Amino acid sequence: MVVDDLRGAMFSRSRSKDRQPRVRWRGALAPPSGFDSLVSVGVGVSGPVALWASAEGAPKLHERDEQPGGASFPRTRPSAEPAVALAAYNDSLTAATVAVIPALSVAYPHVQQFPDGAFLVVGARCSWTDSGPEQNAIVIGADGRIIRRGCLGDGLQHVQVAADGTIWAGYFDEGVFGNLGWGGPNSPDPLGAAGIVAWSRVFEKTWELDPDEGLVADCYALNVAPDAVWACTYTDFPVVRIADGHEQVHDTEDVTGPSGIIAAHDRVGLIGTYRDPSRLIVGSLTDGVFTETSRTNLWAPDGAALPMAQVHCRGSVTHFFSNRDWYTFDLNEFE
Template identity: 40%
Template sequence: MPVRAMGGGKVRSTWDATKCRVAQRDGRHGVVEWCVLEAWFDRHRPSTIRARRHARLAAPEDGDALVSASIGPAGEVVALWAAEPDLAELIARTESPGAATFPGTRTSRPVAARVAGYSPEMVVAARISSLRATYPTAQPLPDGRVLVVGSRCRWRPAGPERNATVYDSTGTPLLEGTLGDGIEHVRTTSRGEIWVGYFDEGVFGNFGWGEPESSPPVGASGLVRFSAALTREWEFSSQNAGSSIDDCYALNVTDDTVWACYYSDFPIVRVDEDTVTGRHNEVHGAKALATDGSHVALYGGYRPDGNRLVTGVLTDDRFQVTGEHLLADPDGKPLPAGTRVVGRGPDLHVIAGENWWRLGLEDLEGAR
């Protein structure tokens, strides 16, 4: 019996690809009929888990556009807004010869922005009159202060660009510093510690970092903790983790413990009182993780597993998978493009445009 990939010749997921491989193998030898295989695999297809509606992120002012949204240490959303005409400045890209484009590191002019917190009601924390960092993320600090960090940063002989600013509750800048280029994650604690995870360009160098005549990348270790004064306090070492960080895919920060999952071996790593321990993990490509210290949920993966949700438990030396699911919106539909999923403690926060959905490990108890 000839066998084709599902969906008009296209493999929709790893699950369908496995179906096709098994069917092709068995079909050649006449062991099973395709209809029997299809029925068996469909009965064992990963179940769909729906995120729960939690809140809608209301704009602080009419005409505001959402620039970014992250999750603070208390599980609150911290959102950065700007007027719609200014949005392009904050996510600017430049084109080089050959039509290659690169993200800008500074706006061409000062941009007014607003930082708002949601828990889930909105509280406007700061009104920033002259933001210059591009691709910015905001996080709260103690005493009503706000940290805004741009993800890109150039090294220059006269000194690197400063891509981190601490503001007071009125939006007045108090302190500037450099947290490095290639920033993927910024998470603060209630004590004011700042944890930063870097993607590959921040680890290996770009925009002048890592050249013979320049400074090593700030994020060369892949994971760094800074103080509220923007000074480096700690950085990751692979000695006890088993492998170094090439790209910090997932980061979960609580006041007591930090968890990470990173390219290329994707171990699940715990940082507790600056001590690093790692566990073997065969689930590659996860972009977010939630954990209570013993149970773990890993979200994301490489195409076509972008909405994969894998649950499991931590043993002494590895992550043991107990279930595989697909994360969907509250209506059971696939998550829209551009959705961001962030893990804080045992919860996954799903930001889809101005929608804030949640999913906790307790929601997965019956699905593990």
């Protein structure tokens, strides 16, 4: 998951040690042998999925091109393709499955796993060129063999694989409105113009929001749960529930910049705001409105501030990854 410092980092201010609720520390993910640098981590149906590289190879996957005047832009491909290990943890700290790829051709990778054990790696950025789009999506067998390549477009903020193998993608603004050759007068519309898109395993669109409705300028939070897909999107930050090919939009009040969304039965929790990434806002959905019932903060197990972390949500659970350390918070355990 690509997360900027404001939306993806859990806050660093010191806090009182007697506050609730607290996240649970699950432990530190163990790296595969020979690959000690965590490049990317996500959460699949069965637990964490991670992409590891060597200390020398990892920086190649997060390179930027420097421009005159100090501006820099993320590369779509590494300058040299490092070897990587894909690891599925199945709700454990030790990988149950590891697949080694001798050379990875995409940068800023998202990683997921399909129900049959194959891996999905998707580069967050993707250019359109005169010869067509870059191939930023790769299906890799559990044996490390590349099964398929394709394109999911530019600007991938979230990628999650559902239990039925559907790939759900949430796009940030450049993936919605166009950049890197997409959306120009002589190039195709961005593949992520709808903001939220469902793809098949062979990289064909199976569903998307209506791009003309403009519901998504940036998909801030996405959660592929067992019975629905949940999202919270810029600009108005509604709670969006997608099920059976239809979306329901619920208006919110005083919600800005969430990095995560979780759901349990008739309750929904939003994780983080622009000002306070540890904020937890819980409410219910009624008649097209998210009605807030509580607003509090999440704390580390010892009552201190949560460390800086990536945020991934599945069902009722928020997963926080601070480098190798894995923390969780389950909305079902919060009254």
